[in-house]
Amino acid sequence: MRIRIVDAFTDRPFAGNPAGVVLLDAFPSDDWLQQVAAEVNLSETAFAHPLPAGGDADWALRWFTPAAEVNLCGHATLATAHVLSSTGTADDTVRFSTRSGVLTTTARGDGTYTLDFPTAPLTEVTIPAGLPEALGAEPLAAYDTGPQVGDLLVELADEKTVRALTPDLRALVEHSKRGIIATAQAQDPAGGYDFVSRCFFPQVGIDEDPVTGSAHTALAPHWSPRLGRDELTGLQASARSGLVRTALQGDRTLLTGSAVTVIDGELLT
Structure with a gap:
């Protein structure tokens, strides 16, 4: 299977935040996901698979650090949206089912991506x-x-x-x-x-x-x-x-x- 490393929140290589991105047909065991994230050894590795048409979301998305699964990750979501868009795997707007609810990303004509996330209560x-x-x-x-x-x-x-x-x-x-x-x-x-x-x-x-x-x-x-x-x-x-x-x-x-x-x-x- 393919694995990509994407530098997020930057328009040039070797800056911003690198994330691993793995597209799957379905999520395997949590142990496997965690082992891959530990092997990649970046702050987060994102794992995503497509969902059946007609639901509230288009893709399921999870994020793992080398040590734990996390509830919310911006740069790995951006990295996943970039992979889906740049490879023609999904439309410009993608709805992700996550631990933090449905998150939407939109690819813009200027090469940027906008993520719609819940505001943190301070x-x-x-x-x-x-x-x-x-x-x-x-x-x-x-x-x-x-x-x-x-x-x-x-x-x-x-x-x-x-x-x-x-x-x-x-x-x-x-x-x-x-x-x-x-x-x-x-x-x-x-x-x-x-x-x-x-x-x-x-x-x-x-x-x-x-x-x-x-x-x-x-x-x-x-x-x-x-x-x-x-x-x-x-x-x-x-x-x-x-x-x-x-x-x-x-x-x-x-x-x-x-x-x-x-x-x-x-x-x-």
Whole structure:
């Protein structure tokens, strides 16, 4: 069977967030899916298979890190939509049945893809004891992002602080179900992005995720009211880096980005 590696939320190879994509006739055992994801050893590998016509969704979709299945993943959904569209396997609009309900992706004429995801509900919480030491910076505020995302979002003083983080990853495990989203407003309004973030997920086997689509379902409702605009662009400032355009639409958040297939090979087992 074919396996592709797709760089998501970027328009050039070797940037953004790489995801494995495997198209199947049906899902085999969970053990097999997890073993393949561990072998690929990227932040997520997506597995999808077509569903019978006439239902609420066109494809079933699941996401696995090297260590666990997750409830929501943006970049691997974008990568899957890119594979389906670029190979002519599906129409430009695809409805995926997932752990987070039906998610729709749309291929645009400019080569980008828009993902329709649920907006994360933000609840301000007390900054947990020990978090500043684990993160290596003092948060201005902290927010629970709800069960689907499962992260703790922390706002930091400025972009420079976010970029300079060198957290104690073992200590961070104690502070969220999935990981930590660290964010700040962009330092330069003319820089092409409105806010910056970094995401750390040691709880699910990912020290730092290069570009996290699902985190932007929390970043969008955090920053849009502060900046007074429903449409924003976020820069995830990892070593690979990537841009995510967000459009806040109440209980839904649209995420738009590009994708590039960098490896197209054969899975032998």
